[in-house]
Amino acid sequence: MNIAFSPCPNDTFVFHALVHGLVPDAPPFEVTYADIDITNRLAAERSPDLDVLKISYAALPWVLDDYALLPCGGALGRGCGPLVLTGSGQVGGPEGAAALSGRRVAVPSERSTAYLLFRLWAAQHVPGGxxxxxxxxxxxxxxxxxxxxxxxxxVIHEARFTYHLYGLTLLADLGSWWEADTGLPIPLGAIIARRSLDLAALSGWIRASVEYAWAHPDASLDYVMRHAQEMSPDVAQAHIALYVNGFSADLGEEGYAAVRSLLGRAMEEGLVPAFDLSKLK
Structure with missing residues (x-):
């Protein structure tokens, strides 16, 4: 079976047991390591070489006809949202978010959850866009x-822990905004699988991999750091602690409610294609 996920510490930590043959009864898995903007594209293209992928929740509306959302292995949480950063003294100041009006903003992907949240936030806080x-x-x-x-x-991922090293200023924490606005955790990365597969078995194997990671936190250390892109061990561990949580084992009702809220709002704003929200579960 073929799976694609990022080389980020939370993904390698979660999937270590699964891809190293440590989950009983699971078949062998071949891994494609790719940043999430690439896996978003591969899912949209219905890549015939991949059975399971980690993608952005924001990309789900384009692929749900062929792929199902799995209830485990992904990234939701609190206090872990994307950040809007500016150079010290460049943008913001007394004007705050309004100072972004008409400015150039870099984003990691046009179909990322981070960018979807940014568009929802900017609609409320940046006059004229x-x-x-x-x-x-x-x-x-x-x-x-x-x-x-x-x-x-x-910015996303470990930038939350390192942006001060670049002398940058936090203009907005989109996770904090989302949580204050909705009371819900923020949906970031989703695990999807072809609808033709045994989804219950896949979910069981992935959940077992998460549970193995928690039970044996040092077992994946070499694997995680080998793919951590020159990240320090302390930052890698902080990354895992932030993004691997109870929602990684089971979305539960709160997790599904967060996904429905995010994508329902996005549909209302015309930011994603219209789709049947019942397909999420």
Missing amino acids: VGEIVVLPFHEIMPAVRDGKIDAGL
């Missing part, structure tokens, strides 16, 4: 803001 949206790999965004090549950047 932002100016140009520039898509950059997420690891290039903070240097571009620091160097004044763009006015603001939308």
Whole structure:
């Protein structure tokens, strides 16, 4: 069976047991490591070589006819949302978010959950809207803001722990905004699988992999750090602690409610194609 997920610590931690043959009764899994903007595209293209993928929740409306959302293995949570960053003294100040009006903003993907949240947030807080949206790999965004090549950047992952090293200023925490606005956790990354597969068995194997990771937290350390893209061990562990939580084992009613709220709002705003919300579960 073929699976695609990112090399980020939360994904390698979650899937370590599954891809190393440590989950009883699970078949062998071949891994494609790719950033989420690539897996979003592969899912939209219905790549015949992949059975299971980690994608953005924002990308779900384009693929739900062929893929089902699995209830485990993904990333939801509190206090873990994307950040809007600016260079020190460049944008923001007394004007706050309104200072983004007409500005150039870098985002990691046009179908990322981060960008969808940004668009919902900007509709409330940036009069007239932002100016140009520039898509950059997420690891290039903070240097571009620091160097004044763009006015603001939308960042994800471990940037939450490292942006101060670039001398950047936090303009908005979109996770905090979402939680205050809805009372719900923020949906970030979803695990999807072809509807033709045994979805109950797949969910069981992935849940067992999550539980193995928690029961044996040191077992995956070498694997996680091998793929951590020069991240320090402390940052990698903080990354895992933030993004791997109870929702990784089971979305539950609260998790599904968060996904329905995000994508329902996005449909109302015309930001994603209309679809039947009942397909989420």
